[in-house]
Amino acid sequence: MSKYWSAVVRGLTPYVPGEQPKLSKLVKLNTNENPYPPSPHALAALRDELGEDGATLRLYPDPNADRLKAAVAHRFAAFGMAPANVFVGNGSDEVLAHAFQALLRHDRPIRFPDVTYSFYPVYCGLYGVDYEAVALDEDFAIVVDDYLQPNGGIIFPNPNAPTGRLLPLDGVERIVAGNPDSVVVVDEAYIDFAGDAIPSAAALVAKYPNLLVVQTLSKSRSLAGLRVGFALGHPELIEALERVKNSFNSYPLDRLAIAAAVAAMEDEAHFDATRRAVIESREALVAEMAKLGFDTLPSAANFIFARHPQHDAGTLAAALRERGIIVRHFRSPRIEQHLRITIGTDAQCMALLAALREIL
Ligand code: PMP
Numbered sequence: 001m002s003k004y005w006s007a008v009v010r011g012l013t014p015y016v017p018g019e020q021p022k023l024s025k026l027v028k029l030n031t032n033e034n035p036y037p038p039s040p041h042a043l044a045a046l047r048d049e050l051g052e053d054g055a056t057l058r059l060y061p062d063p064n065a066d067r068l069k070a071a072v073a074h075r076f077a078a079f080g081m082a083p084a085n086v087f088v089g090n091g092s093d094e095v096l097a098h099a100f101q102a103l104l105r106h107d108r109p110i111r112f113p114d115v116t117y118s119f120y121p122v123y124c125g126l127y128g129v130d131y132e133a134v135a136l137d138e139d140f141a142i143v144v145d146d147y148l149q150p151n152g153g154i155i156f157p158n159p160n161a162p163t164g165r166l167l168p169l170d171g172v173e174r175i176v177a178g179n180p181d182s183v184v185v186v187d188e189a190y191i192d193f194a195g196d197a198i199p200s201a202a203a204l205v206a207k208y209p210n211l212l213v214v215q216t217l218s219k220s221r222s223l224a225g226l227r228v229g230f231a232l233g234h235p236e237l238i239e240a241l242e243r244v245k246n247s248f249n250s251y252p253l254d255r256l257a258i259a260a261a262v263a264a265m266e267d268e269a270h271f272d273a274t275r276r277a278v279i280e281s282r283e284a285l286v287a288e289m290a291k292l293g294f295d296t297l298p299s300a301a302n303f304i305f306a307r308h309p310q311h312d313a314g315t316l317a318a319a320l321r322e323r324g325i326i327v328r329h330f331r332s333p334r335i336e337q338h339l340r341i342t343i344g345t346d347a348q349c350m351a352l353l354a355a356l357r358e359i360l
Contacts, residue, residue: 008126015122018328027325027351029342032161032190032303034222036277036345038260039270042223045263046256061255063246068258071265072230080206084235087242088261090252092189092216092229093119095241098248099155099212099231101127102240103183108152113142115334117161117187136160140297140305142167148178157187158201159194162330162340164299169199176201176208183237185212190301192220192275193282202232209234219302220275221264228253228261278302282343288353292360303342305335308360313337316359323355 001010018031049056069083076085089095100123104110109130112120124131134146140163147154154175159166176184186201201213212233218224231241245252253261264271282304286296289306296306307313317329317339328340341352 011125013122013125015119019326021326025324027344027348029303029344029348029352030326030328030340031224032219032301032340032342033224034219034274034278034302035343035348036222036274038222038226039264039267041263041267041270042221042260045259049255049259056255059255061251061253061258063250065253065258067262068228068230068253068265071262072232075265076202076205076232079203081202081232085205085232085238087231087233087238087245088253089229089231089241089245090249090257091218091227092187092214094227094252095214095229095231096120096155096185096187097123097126098241098244099183099185099214100124100129102244103212103237104153104155104185105129106152106182108150108182110153110155111147111149111151112155113160115140115160115163115332117157118330118332120155136163140165142171144171144174147175151179151182153182153185154179155185155187157189159190159300161190161301162303162328162335162338163297163305164190164301164303165297166194166199166300169201169203172201173204176204176211180210183210183212184208185214188213188215189219190303191215192271193279193302194300195279196276205232205234209236212237217261217264220271221261222274223260223264226257226260228257278343281346281349284346285341285343285349285353288349289356292353292356303340305338305340307338311360313339316356319359320352320355323358325352325355327352 065088068088069086072086073081073083105127109132111132111134114133114135137143191200192198205211212231214231216229289296294306294308296304313329317327320327
């Protein structure tokens with residue numbers, strides 16, 4: 001605390017991201033990064049953008065990232081998406097932050113699950129948004145009817161984090177259709193790992209003017225380090241986000257980020273191959289974890305959420321760490337006995353299983 005701090009800053013409880021260790025030898029399964037490299041086309045685009053002498057870096061990037069909006073719209077063209085339906089930001093965290101301020105800050109409290117992405121209450125604190133945490137059921141599933149009561153807005157990740165549980169698209173649609181007077185934000189950071197078919201609410205955007213779907217290139221496109229996320233919604237919702245963005249930072253995406261993100265969005269083959277590899281490894285890991293006695297929630301994400309009936313989760317996380325493997329353990333109500341484990345390469349999953357066999 002300092003006397004120079006504003007009242008707002010004094011009142012903040014900032015988000016704590018998972019550790020980014022300085023040691024490179026660790027098996028890092030704690031922040032849901034993709035274990036595979038990004039599209040080679042994205043790397044080529046980075047080099048092209050830099051050129052021989054990096055001269056383009058003298059110049060500001062396109063403040064509207066029009067090429068990227070076009071590439072995102074193109075990917076969702078089957079759902080009728082045009083560039084006017086697209087907002088882009090510096091990671092989906094920034095997109096979400098703007099959504100809290102632009103679309104979720106009204107007179108009534110917003111609703112989100114009691115077990116969910118821990119950044120949501122942080123944004124509420126930053127922007128002065130009241131919220132009600134709505135309990136997931138005992139299997140950590142979203143109860144649709146709980147979101148059909150008066151509210152100032154709704155936000156939930158689908159699949160949810162850190163549980164990995166998916167709300168099927170008809171459930172999402174019931175929530176969106178049942179709330180014509182408030183905005184429903186569906187945070188689809190992990191949706192591309194749901195299965196062969198991707199049950200994205202992007203399919204509903206053209207039908208519902210109150211739906212905002214947020215996605216990221218951090219997970220299924222292996223570009224967490226580049227910081228690119230986007231939203232799809234009715235042009236009026238997008239305009240609200242643009243108004244906040246243009247009152248905050250005109251150039252949230254730099255030239256390199258725009259160039260590589262466009263190439264990554266265009267590389268369907270790489271996207272499909274890597275997301276399928278992660279899904280396959282997840283299913284194999286869940287089966288092996290079951291043999292070790294773990295209960296794992298059904299996951300539609302690039303991580304699993306598991307507990308062992310006989311072993312304390314905090315102790316397990318510490319023992320894994322001693323063996324050079326880091327997973328995420330949340331000391332929060334209802335989930336303090338669970339571990340969230342990112343799906344790594346098959347070699348990393350094997351290292352995890354070997355360590356667990358030793359510990360148990
Ligand atoms: N939403 C959820 C549910 C997440 O878990 C994350 C990753 N921490 C994000 C959004 C933000 O991801 P990014 O800012 O890298 O796009």
